[in-house]
Structure formats: C-alpha cells, structure tokens
Amino acid sequence: DVKVTQSSRYLVKRTGEKVFLECVQDMDHENMFWYRQDPGLGLRLIYFSYDVKMKEKGDIPEGYSVSREKKERFSLILESASTNQTSMYLCATLGLAETGATGELFFGEGSRLTVL
Amino acid sequence: LAKTTQPISMDSYEGQEVNITCSHNNIATNDYITWYQQFPSQGPRFIIQGYKTKVTNEVASLFIPADRKSSTLSLPRVSLSDTAVYYCLVGRISSGSARQLTFGSGTQLTVLP
Numbered sequence: 273d274v275k276v277t278q279s280s281r282y283l284v285k286r287t288g289e290k291v292f293l294e295c296v297q298d299m300d301h302e303n304m305f306w307y308r309q310d311p312g313l314g315l316r317l318i319y320f321s322y323d324v325k326m327k328e329k330g331d332i333p334e335g336y337s338v339s340r341e342k343k344e345r346f347s348l349i350l351e352s353a354s355t356n357q358t359s360m361y362l363c364a365t366l367g368l369a370e371t372g373a374t375g376e377l378f379f380g381e382g383s384r385l386t387v388l
Numbered sequence: 389l390a391k392t393t394q395p396i397s398m399d400s401y402e403g404q405e406v407n408i409t410c411s412h413n414n415i416a417t418n419d420y421i422t423w424y425q426q427f428p429s430q431g432p433r434f435i436i437q438g439y440k441t442k443v444t445n446e447v448a449s450l451f452i453p454a455d456r457k458s459s460t461l462s463l464p465r466v467s468l469s470d471t472a473v474y475y476c477l478v479g480r481i482s483s484g485s486a487r488q489l490t491f492g493s494g495t496q497l498t499v500l501p
Contacts, residue, residue, distance in 0.1 A: 276431070307491075314475065314493040315432070362431050374420040374480050374489065379431025 274299045278363050278380040285387050291350040293383050295363030303366035304346040305330075305377070306338065308359045315362065321346055353387045360384050392476050392492035399498050406463045408495050410476030413457050421452060421459045422477040426494070432475055436461070463497075471499045 279294035297304065303322050307315040307330075317330030321340040335357060339347040350357055361383045367376040393411040400406045412421070420439050424432035436443055438450040438459070449462040463470060473496050479489040 312493065315491040317489065364431070374422055374437060374477070376422075376434040376437070377424070377432070377477075377489075379433070381429070381431055 274301075274365065274367065274378040276363055276365055276378050276380040278361075278383045280383050281381065283383060283385045285353050285385065287354060287387060289353050289387075291353050291385065291387075293348040293350075293361055293363075293385070295346045295348070295380055297344055297346075297365045297378070299365060299367070299378070300343065301365035301367060301378075302343070304340065305364040305366070306336075306346070306348045307362045307364065308332070309362055309382070310359050318348065318361075350385075353385075355387050358385060358387045392478050394474075394476055394492040394495045396493070397496040397498070399500060400466055401500050402467055403465050406466050406470075406497060406499075408461045408463075408474055408476075408497065409458055410461070410478075410492055411458045412476070412478045415456050415478055416480075418480050419456075419478050420480055421450065421456075423448070423450065423459075423461045424475045424477060426473045426475065435474075466497075466499045468499050468501060470497065472497060 275298045277296045285291050305320050306318045309315050316332050318336050319330050319338040321327045324340055324343050327338050337349045363380040364377045422437040423435045425435050426432040436445055436448045436450045438452055440452050443450045451460045473494040475494045476492040
C-alpha cells in the first residue's frame with residue numbers, strides 16, 4: 273500500500289512565525305501536491321512538484337513556498353504565518369495510470385494548522 | 389479549467405442506491421473524471437475514474453453521457469459507513485501542469501438507518 277505521511281497532525285502557531293509542513297511518501301512517485309481544505313471550498317491546490325527541485329504554482333500559492341530536495345519528501349513552508357492560513361493541509365502523491373489518464377491521488381491524513 | 393458543480397448535501401437510507409451528479413460543462417477533450425471519498429479527519433480516497441460511457445468496480449459505478457458535460461457516481465445499497473464527503477475531480481496531468489486537476493466543493497452524503 274502507498275503510504276503518505278504528514279509530519280504533524282495538529283499544529284498551533286503564532287502570527288508571523290515560520291511554519292514547515294513535511295510530507296514523505298514511500299512509493300517513488302514523481303508527482304507530489306499540497307492542497308488546503310476549508311469548509312465550503314473543497315480542496316484547493318497550493319503547489320505541485322513533478323520532480324526533485326521542480327515545482328509549479330497551483331491556484332492559491334500566495335503566502336506559501338515549497339521545497340523538494342529529495343524525491344520522497346515535499347515540504348510546504350509558510351514564511352510568515354497569518355490567521356487566514358488557518359486550515360487543513362493535505363499532501364498527495366500521484367500514482368501511475370494508463371496513458372493519458374489522470375491516475376490516482378494518494379493523500380496523507382492531513383495537518384490541521386491553527387494560526388493565532 | 390473545467391469547473392465542477394456538485395450538490396452540497398444528500399440524504400439516503402441504508403440499502404438504497406445513491407446517485408451523485410457532478411456538472412462539468414467545459415470539460416476538455418483529454419480530461420478524465422475521478423471521484424474521491426473523504427471521511428472526517430482523513431485524506432480523500434480514490435473511488436473510481438473514467439473517460440466515457442460506464443465504468444464499474446467493486447464499490448461503485450460511474451456513468452458519463454456522450455457529451456461528457458456531467459457524470460454520475462452510483463453507490464449501490466449504501467450503508468451507514470458510506471456517510472462521507474464525495475468529491476468529483478476533472479482533469480489530467482500533463483508535464484507539470486497540476487492546476488488542471490480541479491476538485492468540486494464536495495457532496496456530503498448522510499446515510500440514515
């Protein structure tokens with residue numbers, strides 16, 4: 273089974289702090305994603321990485337950055353946390369699929385961040 | 389981007405068949421349609437994926453009409469444990485363009501005894 277592990281299930285930080293959210297996968301998948309999930313808004317893509325050191329902005333990248341130094345690890349960084357970044361953060365990897373198909377996303381259990 | 393629209397919530401009773409429809413009027417030619425299930429405090433989990441007509445697996449069926457502007461997830465004989473949020477996802481991966489994966493807002497399905 274694919275395992276996607278997020279380092280912290282619950283975090284409480286103060287406004288202005290730097291926050292690191294870590295995600296590790298054990299299936300050698302090339303593609304990794306960070307989403308945030310808020311009530312009524314579904315899942316929104318923050319950043320995406322398709323290879324080591326490669327990244328692409330998603331729909332809501334403002335206030336976030338990412339790091340992918342190793343294939344199995346994808347980190348989300350909040351340089352200066354703000355209260356509007358209080359949310360559930362979900363990491364995912366993309367499994368292989370038939371040619372042209374989207375494939376299957378495998379999600380971690382999420383990290384609930386509260387910024388005070 | 390293919391925007392998706394789903395009902396916010398649905399109620400059903402145990403043993404009934406449940407159909408959840410997702411609207412995606414501007415789906416692109418190469419887009420696939422995928423459905424995910426999410427329980428509280430967990431990440432979403434893949435249910436089924438399709439491109440056209442009908443796809444069936446051990447847990448669900450996916451119906452896609454010829455114009456592909458909508459899709460329907462069908463859950464046969466639901467049980468209380470099927471109470472969850474169901475997401476429709478439209479898009480495909482193409483060399484580093486993950487923004488083409490668009491989730492809907494999700495449908496909260498509540499199965500009643």
